[in-house]
Amino acid sequence: MATAASAASSVPTSGSGSFRSEPMIEVRDLVKVYGGARGPTADSEVRAVDGISFSVSEGEFFGFLGPNGSGKTTTMRILTTLLGRTRGSVRVAGFDIDHDGARMREQIGYAGQSIGVDGDLTGRENLTLMGRLYHLPGPVVRARVEELLQLLQLTEAADRPAFTYSGGMRRRLDLGSALVHRPKLLFLDEPTTGLDPQTRNALWDYLRELHVRDRVTIFLTTQYMEEADQLCERVAIIDHGRIVAQGTPAQLKAEVGADSVTIRLPLDEGFEARRREALELVRTVPEVVGAAPVELGVTVRARNGGAVLVEILRRLEAGHIAVKEVAVSPPTLDQVFLRHTGREMRVEEVRPLTRMPRRGMGR
Amino acid sequence: MATETGHGSRLVGWAAPPSGFGSLVSDIGWVCYRSLKKLSRNPLLLLFTLIMPLIWLGMFSQTFGTVFSKAESLPGTAALPYDYIAVLLPGIAIMTAIQAAAQSGFVMVSDIETGFMDKFFVAPIRRSSVLVGKLLGDAIRMAGQAVIVLGIAYLFTLAFGWKIPFATGLLGDSLIVLLAALFGVAFSGLSNSVALFTKSTETTMMVSFTLTFPLLFLSTAMVPLSLLPGWVQTFSMFNPVSYVATASRAMILTGFNWLEIGQAFAAIAIVGVLLNALAVYAFGRQGR
Numbered sequence: 001m002a003t004a005a006s007a008a009s010s011v012p013t014s015g016s017g018s019f020r021s022e023p024m025i026e027v028r029d030l031v032k033v034y035g036g037a038r039g040p041t042a043d044s045e046v047r048a049v050d051g052i053s054f055s056v057s058e059g060e061f062f063g064f065l066g067p068n069g070s071g072k073t074t075t076m077r078i079l080t081t082l083l084g085r086t087r088g089s090v091r092v093a094g095f096d097i098d099h100d101g102a103r104m105r106e107q108i109g110y111a112g113q114s115i116g117v118d119g120d121l122t123g124r125e126n127l128t129l130m131g132r133l134y135h136l137p138g139p140v141v142r143a144r145v146e147e148l149l150q151l152l153q154l155t156e157a158a159d160r161p162a163f164t165y166s167g168g169m170r171r172r173l174d175l176g177s178a179l180v181h182r183p184k185l186l187f188l189d190e191p192t193t194g195l196d197p198q199t200r201n202a203l204w205d206y207l208r209e210l211h212v213r214d215r216v217t218i219f220l221t222t223q224y225m226e227e228a229d230q231l232c233e234r235v236a237i238i239d240h241g242r243i244v245a246q247g248t249p250a251q252l253k254a255e256v257g258a259d260s261v262t263i264r265l266p267l268d269e270g271f272e273a274r275r276r277e278a279l280e281l282v283r284t285v286p287e288v289v290g291a292a293p294v295e296l297g298v299t300v301r302a303r304n305g306g307a308v309l310v311e312i313l314r315r316l317e318a319g320h321i322a323v324k325e326v327a328v329s330p331p332t333l334d335q336v337f338l339r340h341t342g343r344e345m346r347v348e349e350v351r352p353l354t355r356m357p358r359r360g361m362g363r
Numbered sequence: 364m365a366t367e368t369g370h371g372s373r374l375v376g377w378a379a380p381p382s383g384f385g386s387l388v389s390d391i392g393w394v395c396y397r398s399l400k401k402l403s404r405n406p407l408l409l410l411f412t413l414i415m416p417l418i419w420l421g422m423f424s425q426t427f428g429t430v431f432s433k434a435e436s437l438p439g440t441a442a443l444p445y446d447y448i449a450v451l452l453p454g455i456a457i458m459t460a461i462q463a464a465a466q467s468g469f470v471m472v473s474d475i476e477t478g479f480m481d482k483f484f485v486a487p488i489r490r491s492s493v494l495v496g497k498l499l500g501d502a503i504r505m506a507g508q509a510v511i512v513l514g515i516a517y518l519f520t521l522a523f524g525w526k527i528p529f530a531t532g533l534l535g536d537s538l539i540v541l542l543a544a545l546f547g548v549a550f551s552g553l554s555n556s557v558a559l560f561t562k563s564t565e566t567t568m569m570v571s572f573t574l575t576f577p578l579l580f581l582s583t584a585m586v587p588l589s590l591l592p593g594w595v596q597t598f599s600m601f602n603p604v605s606y607v608a609t610a611s612r613a614m615i616l617t618g619f620n621w622l623e624i625g626q627a628f629a630a631i632a633i634v635g636v637l638l639n640a641l642a643v644y645a646f647g648r649q650g651r
Contacts, residue, residue: 080485083650106487114478120404121397132393133486135386161404177482 022094024185024217025056025079030088032074032241048074050241052088056219056234058184061211063232064221065333071241072221073113076189079219080110093185106134109178110187115170116177119163123154123173126162127180134181141180148176151206168199175203179210186210188220192227204231225333237337244340253331256339258289259305261312264297264325274321281315288312297324305330390488394496395503398470402504412504416459416512423455424448427585445616448516449527453539453611454584456512457604460505460547461578465571467501467551468558475562475649484650494555494646498548498639505547509540528616535614538624545631546607552638559645584608603630 032049049071056062064072077083079092081101090097095104117126124145131141149155152172157165162173171191178186191207192200208231210216222228228235229249237245237252245252263282265274275293282291282300287308290301302308305328316323337343402409428447474480483493513536519525529536553574558567579585581595582604588596599605610627613620 077650082481082484102487102489105485108485110481110485112478112481114476114481116478116480116482118397118401118479119477120401125400129393129397130482130486133390133483133488135389135487 022091023055024058024060024093025054025062025219026089026091027055027075027079028053028089030075030078030090031086032071032078032083033086047241049078049085052238052241052243054236054243054246056217058217059211059215061207061218061231061233062220063228063235064219064238065223065225065228065232065235065337066221066238067223070238072223072238073189074241075238076187076219076221080108080187081105082110106181107183108185108187109181109183111171111174111178111189111191113189113193115174117162117165117170117174120161122159122161123149123165123169123176124158126173127176130177131180136181144180144182148179152176168195171195171199171203175206182214183216185217185219188218190221190223192222192224200227207231225337229333235333237333237340239337239341245336249333252333252336256331256335257303258301258331258335259303260329260331261300261302261305261309262294262297262327262329263300263312263316263323266322266324267296277319278316278321281319281321282312284315285311387489387492390492391496391499394483394493395499398497398500399503401470402500412463412508413511415462416455416508417515419455419458420448420452420512420515423451423585427451444526445528446526448525449615450587450612451585452512452516452527452615453543453608454579456509456539456543456611457546457584457607458575458579459508459512460543461550461575461604463501463505463508464547464549464551465554465568465575467497468554468556468567468571469564470497471555471558472562472564472567475559480649490647490649491643494643498551501551502544502548506540506544509543513539530616530618531614535619539611539614542607542611542624542627542631545628545635546603549603549631549635549638552635552640552642555642556638556645559642559649578602578604582608583612587612603634606630 030049030052031047034046034048035044052071052075054062064075066072074083078085079090079097081097081104092104093107095101095107097104118129121129127145127148128141131144136144149158152175154169154173154176157169162170165173175188175191178188188207192203195203204227207218207220211218218231220227220231232249234248235246235252236243245255247255263278265271265278275298278298279291279293282288282298285302285308287304288300288302292299300308300312309326309328313323313326402412424447428451471480474483480493484490516525516527517529520527520529531538554567554571557570558564561567582599582602583591584604584607588599588605588609591599606623606627607630610620610623613623
């Protein structure tokens, strides 16, 4: 991931700091087992969620980061009462979801992975229907719908059937229909999957605004490292139905600790030999925890990479090795994931035709 | 979002508790409104929804009408004071409702597939409102179709001298429309159940359409009981379509037969409760 992306990840934190005693979401030992009973053997049981516990405070922007099939969506569907659970206790917005499901649902908004928009209805009708189902009075619904259409830049398309909308417009409409009743807690299941970078950035801006200005608590799932890093104040990394790490992006990255320093060498005669030599030299620096050859030079992992860089360059110079270019990148959530799961996190594109960059391209 | 108010004061307060009777009625109303709006957005579907009963009407009156008029002239049968189409008319109204019922599950499947159903489920409304609202929409559509069938037949009676008595006038006609729509709603429980259990449009279509024709033709809807072969007569005794058809036919040909009308309502109630209980169960089971 590019340096610039991580550097830009200063999400403004909530100003008031007045947290209520009860968290907005509280989940303990949540387990969801699919199948089993109907399957031919016990092996057909799938533990989609395998003992998850976490809580989200009021006003927090919290994210679940994990690959496809890690249990993110299942957890979110359980929390929004769309799916039953095998065991565990869940409280959302101060309500027991088993006994006060309907009252809890008044407080939350949900935008799922498959966009819940009726293509036969216009944008305005979609929003109006939702406003009505949340029992808002007519004038309030009309005002809120106009406001949302404007905010989400759908005013011009408001009276066209939604099936004529582009993917980005549908996403926005879907988000709008989750916001008509001004929920205090918003659930977003992979909100930017399949969106082009511009639309995605615009959506990020809007979510930040929603969070900062309106103090909406947001729980988001994503498979994009950059998205979690950019938006979330706190991230839980989830893999195979378990939370493997939890904390602010900065904390998680600090745990991994090492920056990576990339040193490019001139690609002329004797490149191979000099790269070997360079590797040996950089390994003599005490702070260096690892070094490996890369295509155009070497990459070094070290705590406090900026300071170490000076020493590395000094030693390379003493060894008469010319350096073409250097770059220092802070640790990324990719490395955090790698450290906790032993695997690279691979993003599986839902729609292969969309040109969504796998990693952030910087800004 | 434009409010600057801070914690606490905002967000809560607008949404009334979902327990009230008023909000229940409003929830059902809005779900129903949506389902009718959806129908109106598909003009071609709407057109064929309306044309189909007319095609049935024309087709059956021309083909079976001829057969019937010959049967009429057999020795021992008195000439009847009405056309075969008068015998058939209630059957066509019911048939139209059954066909609409067979399609009832399609929207259900597509709502689940698109994720729109999730939106209903996370809204602070009862799941039953979603089902009832949808069925109400279906009922209105079926009633509309039945009105068109009867209306056209009435116009033809005036214009082309079709011999249809309309013995019970507007009240009886309204009852026929009501019976057809109610039977349609009752029968749509099957289509919705199959849709919810299989989540497949194809399966839903196959199951409903396969049952549609036996239900119609092994009943008294197309041919009066006395003209049916013995085993079909027996079968038709257990076929709820027969009771609806017989009661409706009497209202066209002779007059109110309250016993038959009562039996028709009872038959609808039994089918409706059985099939829709299954649909309600399948609906409640979603995501559980």
